[in-house]
Amino acid sequence: MPEIVVEGISKTLGGLLTLGEINVNAADKDFVGILGPSGCGKSTLFNIISGLMRPDQGCVFIDGHDVTGKTGRVSYMRQKDLLLPSLNILENVSIPLVLKGLPRKKACDQALEHFKQFGLAGFEKYYPRQLSGGMRQRAAMLRTYLFSSDILLLDEPFASLDAITKRKMQSWLIDVFNQINPTVMFITHDVDEALYLCDRIYVLSECPTVVKLEIKIPFCRPSHGRTIVDPVYGVIRDAVMEALAI
């Protein structure tokens, strides 16, 4: 079962205690938000979960296996699309398959099957620099999905987009994820984005980062959009804002 359990992670970076005793988890098909002020160590947490960085203390379990400091199990998408300007969208997206050892042609064929679902049909031969920020993030999302389809770490994937594109991308994300049903951890510093997308939210404090609040979001994802007028929404939003000390 694709699930993430992070137990008692702490990390000191450059003499500064960045993460202090963090416990978070995401069950199968869970969409978990990690909400916190910028510079609070959210990305450090993801670097540790993805195995790029070793924690000073604590463990990361995925599917029940200890994967602390081991890369390769989860896919990790960042705010920057990190598409290679030298390759077209199709080639970019098939990179994880090529890295897994598939021949180039076969990797492209396999990636191509998902283009329609991810709203990229017709853009296969374009180079990243020819596309808008929103399209590039879609491509980056598909590349992330093709590396590991069941567990995705998304680190502020829409932070660099303008407000309208961002909103479009959020409902697009809900549509796509309702079809592929992955387990997701989603970093953001946008309260409404977290409330809109997530099933559950962890609110983190400033450095040294600890979990200040864990809160379940009672709306189910497909019927979102209008929840902002729901009185419960306001109550939850207030609680989150208070935890963030805004």
Next chain:
Amino acid sequence: MKKYINTADRIVPVVFILILLVLWEYLVKLKSIPDWILPGPLQIVRTLAENAPLIARHAQSTLLECLAGFIVAIVFSFVVAFLMDEIALFKNAVYPLIVASQTIPIISVAPLFIIWFGYGMLPKIIVVVLVCFFPIAISLLGGLAAVDSDYLELFRSMQAKRLHVFRMVKLPLAMPAFFSGLRISAAYSVMGAVIGEWLGAKQGLGTYMTLSQRSFQVDRVFAAILAVTVLSAALFALVSFIERIVIPWNRFTEK
């Protein structure tokens, strides 16, 4: 409208050069300056036309030295830049040496190559390699080092092997920088070959230049200079052409 502006942009430098040339010709005629001091542009073109087969033959060997030196410099820079990028120890050891080597005036060491390797093509090729190597290697190394570390982390999170990272990420992303170094070198390479030939050679534009100069045939010197200019510009254009083929994506600018 845009098209009109573009044409105007192109016409302006051409007209300016024409004005300068006319002025030059006029002053030479007006002051009746003798040909062995300063020939006018018309005389230079006439000399070039009269001596075209001879100059072409000299240009051929200069071009050959350029291309040979250029290619060796490219291969050499790739090897050195790759090793420097992959092995920190190698970089620390070699980098200061390469930079320091640039402070040695090439004109002072070129005669040594003639003592060591004779009057053939080899010493000229070595000079071209020395002149071209530095800009190419430094720009390639700069390009490799400037690759956004987030790309490297992304590929590391996908368990990419070092070779994959180099081939898929570092090398392509370093190509624009590499080509700007290459264009500088292309222009320098002809100069390098000519310097090599000045000091002693059987063939080449540099030889032709020194011979003409010693017999006060200044028009021939200028004709040779013109040939050198054309050759440099042609190499520069060739590199730009290859760049367009190798990295077509670089023409698209970030949205």
